[in-house]
Amino acid sequence: xxxxxxxxxxxxxxxxxxxxxxxxxxxxxxxxxxxxxxxxxxxxxxxxxxxxxxxxxxxxxxxxxxxxxxxxxxxxxxxxxxxxxxxxxxxxxxxxxxxxxxxxxxxxxxxxxxxxxxxxxxxxxxxxxxxxxxxxxxxxxxxxxxxxxxxxxxxxxxxxxxxxxxxxxxxxxxxxxxxxxxxxxxxxxxxxxxxxxxxxxxxxxxxxxxxxxxxxxxxxxxxxxxxxxxxxxxxxxxxxxxxxxxxxxxxxxxxxxxxxxxxxxxxxxxxxxxxxxxxxxxxxxxxxxxxxxxxxxxxxxxxxxxxxxxxxxxxxxxxxxxxxxxxx
Amino acid sequence: xxxxxxxxxxxxxxxxxxxxxxxxxxxxxxxxxxxxxxxxxxxxxxxxxxxxxxxxxxxxxxxxxxxxxxxxxxxxxxxxxxxxxxxxxxxxxxxxxxxxxxxxxxxxxxxxxxxxxxxxxxxxxxxxxxxxxxxxxxxxxxxxxxxxxxxxxxxxxxxxxxxxxxxxxxxxxxxxxxxxxxxxxxxxxxxxxxxxxxxxxxxxxxxxxxxxxxxxxxxxxxxxxxxxxxxxxxxxxxxxxxxxxxxxxxxxxxxxxxxxxxxxxxxxxxxxxxxxxxxxxxxxxxxxxxxxxxxxxxxxxxxxxxxxxxxxxxxxxxxxxxxxxxxxx
Numbered sequence: 050x051x052x053x054x055x056x057x058x059x060x061x062x063x064x065x066x067x068x069x070x071x072x073x074x075x076x077x078x079x080x081x082x083x084x085x086x087x088x089x090x091x092x093x094x095x096x097x098x099x100x101x102x103x104x105x106x107x108x109x110x111x112x113x114x115x116x117x118x119x120x121x122x123x124x125x126x127x128x129x130x131x132x133x134x135x136x137x138x139x140x141x142x143x144x145x146x147x148x149x150x151x152x153x154x155x156x157x158x159x160x161x162x163x164x165x166x167x168x169x170x171x172x173x174x175x176x177x178x179x180x181x182x183x184x185x186x187x188x189x190x191x192x193x194x195x196x197x198x199x200x201x202x203x204x205x206x207x208x209x210x211x212x213x214x215x216x217x218x219x220x221x222x223x224x225x226x227x228x229x230x231x232x233x234x235x236x237x238x239x240x241x242x243x244x245x246x247x248x249x250x251x252x253x254x255x256x257x258x259x260x261x262x263x264x265x266x267x268x269x270x271x272x273x274x275x276x277x278x279x280x281x282x283x284x285x286x287x288x289x290x291x292x293x294x295x296x297x298x299x300x301x302x303x304x305x306x307x308x309x310x311x312x313x314x315x316x317x318x319x320x321x322x323x324x325x326x327x328x329x330x331x332x333x334x335x336x337x338x339x340x341x342x343x344x345x346x347x348x349x350x351x352x353x354x355x356x357x358x359x360x361x362x363x364x365x366x367x368x369x370x371x372x373x374x375x376x377x
Numbered sequence: 378x379x380x381x382x383x384x385x386x387x388x389x390x391x392x393x394x395x396x397x398x399x400x401x402x403x404x405x406x407x408x409x410x411x412x413x414x415x416x417x418x419x420x421x422x423x424x425x426x427x428x429x430x431x432x433x434x435x436x437x438x439x440x441x442x443x444x445x446x447x448x449x450x451x452x453x454x455x456x457x458x459x460x461x462x463x464x465x466x467x468x469x470x471x472x473x474x475x476x477x478x479x480x481x482x483x484x485x486x487x488x489x490x491x492x493x494x495x496x497x498x499x500x501x502x503x504x505x506x507x508x509x510x511x512x513x514x515x516x517x518x519x520x521x522x523x524x525x526x527x528x529x530x531x532x533x534x535x536x537x538x539x540x541x542x543x544x545x546x547x548x549x550x551x552x553x554x555x556x557x558x559x560x561x562x563x564x565x566x567x568x569x570x571x572x573x574x575x576x577x578x579x580x581x582x583x584x585x586x587x588x589x590x591x592x593x594x595x596x597x598x599x600x601x602x603x604x605x606x607x608x609x610x611x612x613x614x615x616x617x618x619x620x621x622x623x624x625x626x627x628x629x630x631x632x633x634x635x636x637x638x639x640x641x642x643x644x645x646x647x648x649x650x651x652x653x654x655x656x657x658x659x660x661x662x663x664x665x666x667x668x669x670x671x672x673x674x675x676x677x678x679x680x681x682x683x684x685x686x687x688x689x690x691x692x693x694x695x696x697x698x699x700x701x702x703x704x705x706x
Contacts, residue, residue: 117446119442148479149478149479150477150478150479150481151479151480152479153476153477153478153479153480154476154477154478154479158477158478160477160478160481160482161481162445162478162481162482163481167442167445167446168474168477168478168482170470171469172465172469172470175438175465175466175469175470177438178434178435178437178438178439178441178442178466179438179439179441179442179445179470180442181435181438181439181442182438182439182440182441182442182443182444182445182446182450183442183443183445183446185439185442185443185448185450186396186442186443186444186446186447186448187446188424189395189396189398189424189425189443189448190395190396190447190448196446208434208435209434209435209438209465211432211435212430212432212434212435212436212438213432213435213438213439215430215432215435216429216430216432216435216436216439219430220427373476373480377514377515
């Protein structure tokens with residue numbers, strides 16, 4: 050430990066452990082969540098974050114309390130990385146009253162407004178203006194909070210991308226736009242959607258500092274975001290980060306993803322973000338294997354407990370719903 | 378004047394609450410196309426009074442996001458027609474957020490805009506689109522007809538917690554009316570009887586109120602005592618006031634500038650027939666715009682929205698009187 054502290058390029062072991070814990074927790078949540086879906090316990094839509102864990106993990110580790118995030122339809126990973134209570138997340142997916150949205154929202158709408166999570170979003174591209182709005186609110190209130198919107202390659206072709214990033218730029222807002230470029234907008238390959246698949250260049254065209262990073266490397270994502278967040282707090286925002294990544298399966302749980310070539314998938318699976326978080330922890334902190342196994346067991350147990358908690362929870366009653374609806 | 382009343386409301390609320398801010402096209406230095414925000418930049422500075430690029434989806438969305446994060450934005454959209462560019466943000470974001478978060482998240486967002494015909498401004502700058510917003514649960518719809526209501530309702534809009542479509546009318550900005558001194562706040566969902574009467578209830582809002590009052594004055598000359606009821610807010614709608622008036626007069630004429638098809642008037646008529654059917658002595662009359670885009674030609678524009686004779690004729694029909702207008706044709 051003491052030796053490592055003398056080497057400036059070796060990250061803090063606590064950070065490495067945190068990154069691994071987050072990435073692994075997302076992996077467990079999605080893998081086990083899909084099982085619950087197949088059992089019929091989860092209804093509606095479920096867009097797994099499998100394969101993209103490195104981005105939410107790295108970005109959220111660079112934020113602090115008081116900051117804001119806005120997410121996408123593929124939002125479970127962002128919530129978990131933001132520190133959401135897995136119990137309340139599972140309860141929401143199981144449409145229970147103890148869920149984050151009391152069962153009114155579901156997978157695509159988990160939000161925790163009291164803790165800076167502006168929510169997932171069922172409309173591709175909508176999180177960007179909402180995030181810019183939160184950054185504007187922070188500026189007007191004189192707060193140094195930073196807002197991150199997780200967006201997608203698909204959303205980059207939506208009008209809101211230019212309209213709202215441009216507003217953030219002219220008003221110098223503390224806003225970081227993270228484009229998770231997983232190369233597919235549902236099933237449409239990025240080469241069919243744009244002439245230039247390097248989406249960070251779009252930020253440059255409107256005077257926004259823009260970067261590209263390997264989204265499957267949680268540590269690299271963390272370091273770049275930390276720098277971006279620091280600049281934003283100094284009034285040098287907004288900043289765009291394009292994180293290259295890949296989905297491990299189709300668009301949602303019932304999409305086999307046959308349009309994704311096997312060799313492309315294999316390439317990215319070899320660069321699996323959870324494995325890389327684990328390897329970074331092992332190689333750079335010298336942690337014992339048994340400790341890693343203990344962490345993994347603890348996270349699996351947390352999910353199992355969340356399922357039990359959710360199963361035991363009640364649903365919203367008709368009387369409660371009628372009272373709620375009457376206010377509309 | 379109507380526009381001064383709106384400015385007073387903004388000014389007073391900005392003074393009261395430092396999180397109130399205004400964004401829109403040409404609203405800062407220029408003071409807005411209808412001069413509503415004139416002087417506010419000098420008083421509150423460029424942080425709270427900001428011009429935007431021409432990007433309606435962006436500015437509405439940013440306003441909604443700021444509201445979710447606890448500020449109180451007023452987004453001014455030059456014409457309600459242009460709000461169509463931001464419909465996702467209004468319909469899928471602002472209106473849905475409260476329910477989707479199980480009641481935790483609120484969106485204290487105000488979109489100020491104006492609609493209606495304006496004397497040859499043609500099809501893309503003349504619409505009355507309140508029915509689109511009325512149809513979406515989660516949006517409040519406010520349509521003030523007089524300066525006092527404009528002020529009181531805008532002040533209330535900036536104190537409540539839901540997205541508000543504050544729909545002004547381009548013909549009303551220069552109209553005059555008394556505004557009470559001191560703190561003047563009007564809660565949503567409270568209709569106002571603009572003229573009491575006993576023979577027939579004319580329900581109207583926005584720019585159709587002055588026209589309905591003019592009709593009532595003409596009708597009074599021949600001994601017909603019309604009550605003119607202004608709901609002021611279409612969502613929430615003051616059903617109780619409407620039903621009470623119908624119970625008193627037993628006859629209803631609903632006047633809207635918007636096109637007839639799928640309009641708010643039709644919905645109000647359905648509420649009345651459902652809840653006050655046995656009070657009615659005549660079929661409910663609806664006087665509305667034609668189901669057609671508003672033409673540029675001034676005579677055609679006039680023909681496409683309710684005029685004084687149309688309202689008078691409808692009242693006469695409702696009273697089973699021979700209509701002068703019909704006889705004249």
